Amino acid sequence: MTATERTREPLRWQTAKIARIAVQTPRVRSFWLRLSRPFGFLAGQHVDIRLTADDGYSARRSYSIASAPGVGDEIELAIELMENGEVSPFFHEVAQEGDDIELRGPIGGYFIWNASEPGAVLLVGGGSGIVPLMSMARHHAKEDSRAPMLLLYSARTSDDLIFRDELASLKARRGSFQLVTSLTRDPAGTADYSRRVDAEMMREVIARLPEPPREVFVCGSNPFVEAAGQGAIMAGVAPKIIRTELYG
Amino acid sequence: MATRGFTGRRGPPDVQGRVPPGQSLTADFPVLSAGPTPYVETKDWSFALKVGPKTIKSWNWAEFGALTQTQLTRDIHCVTTWSKLDTNWSGVLIDDILAAAGLAEPPTLYMLAHSYDGYSTNVPTADLVGGKAMVATLYDGKPIAPDHGGPARLLVPHLYFWKSAKWINALQFTERDEAGFWELRGYHMYGDPWREQRFDGD
Secondary structure, eight states: OOSOSOOOSOOOOEEEEEEEEEEEETTEEEEEEEESSOOOOOBTOEEEEEEEOTTSOEEEEEEEOOSOSSSTTEEEEEEEOOTTOSSHHHHHHTOOTTOEEEEEEEEOSSSOBOTTSOSEEEEEEEGGGHHHHHHHHHHHHHTTOOSOEEEEEEESSGGGOTTHHHHHHHHHHOTTEEEEEEESSOTTOOSSBOSOOOHHHHHHHHHHSSSOEEEEEEEEEHHHHHHHHHHHHHTTOOGGGEEEEEEO | OOOTTOOOOOOOGGGGGGSOTBOEEOSSOOOOOSSOOOOOOGGGOEEEEEETTEEEEEEEHHHHHTSOOEEEEEEEEOTTSEEEEEEEEEEEEHHHHHHHTTOSSOSSSEEEEEETTSOEEEEEGGGTTTTTOEEEEEETTEEOOGGGTOSOEEEOTTSOGGGSOTTEEEEEEESSOOOOTTGGGTBOSSOOGGGTOOBTTO
């Protein structure tokens, strides 16, 4: 385990400029934020965003960092448009390149993976739960890690797979990285699985690793994380090596 | 700093005073967990009260159910920024647990709550007694679902909800304020939502 020491440095708010916006899927956009006070972070950590109205009312949300650690003064967030949301509609419908946004971070000392850790690692992401796992996959590639890494990524349709092309490229280029996709709506049968994640799928996916996983990271909605986590336990994974992060 | 173009979505005016800064209301009941849900059956369940390393009293499910039961309706606030109003819980007040263990006065100023999954969190004793907190076994009159912390969870509604440990199996008096799971990982030692004590240094 890393980064378990209490951080004594208070987390300070800073201003970041939206340097670039890109459409990732029909519901997800990436925002590259240029930090005024750059910080180092670990793969899997998140930042808190604070939006403030003219009358002082403010809203906060946490967003995982999608970038790999150590890539300069910009961080990438991939934000899904939530129905009846407050902050995500602002990002999708109002925010523009050049706007200033308040944030602080990095936050989170548990759902993190470091390429220096030995052993196989299993990543299981549902929907926008891919984001912190993407940071881990990019970190794995950037450090040219030989640790066997397998990402099981579930989404509704092929078009909803965030980072689809980049993940396909990682899979093609890197022998130590495996990608398995699972789509709940897959009329063309393009994915490895055409159903929701279940215990049988977890068992088969874990068997694809050359050795039992030393760490398992699961991120997604509550039902997704429950299905993947319990499936991993049924496949023989010790609960204590399974780390979860949930949204909504 | 005002954010260009952000107007925000405030809650209904009649409840705005009940929503701490930076929080927004939800009608759902989101879940937050560091690991997979442990499924604990009530026949296997037990709860211990400890002073330091020493267990001074423990209860099985039936014995715990025989203690004085209390109902609390409280607003709850998660550090991930959702707040939920008027949540209804039943269980045993910490006061009644201490009395059942024969403790007239709390022996120390601090407590740690421990859970079946290895989770822990620290709360000052003063925030657990005086009718402020309970070990809850019912939510909305029904058994608490496993992913929400059943069979039993701590309820300390006036602090951020990570202090309300799910799957609780022990309360331990400690001499010092010892950091729990999230507190060791940068979260605030106390966690008052009205002072936005989310992280260490807030």
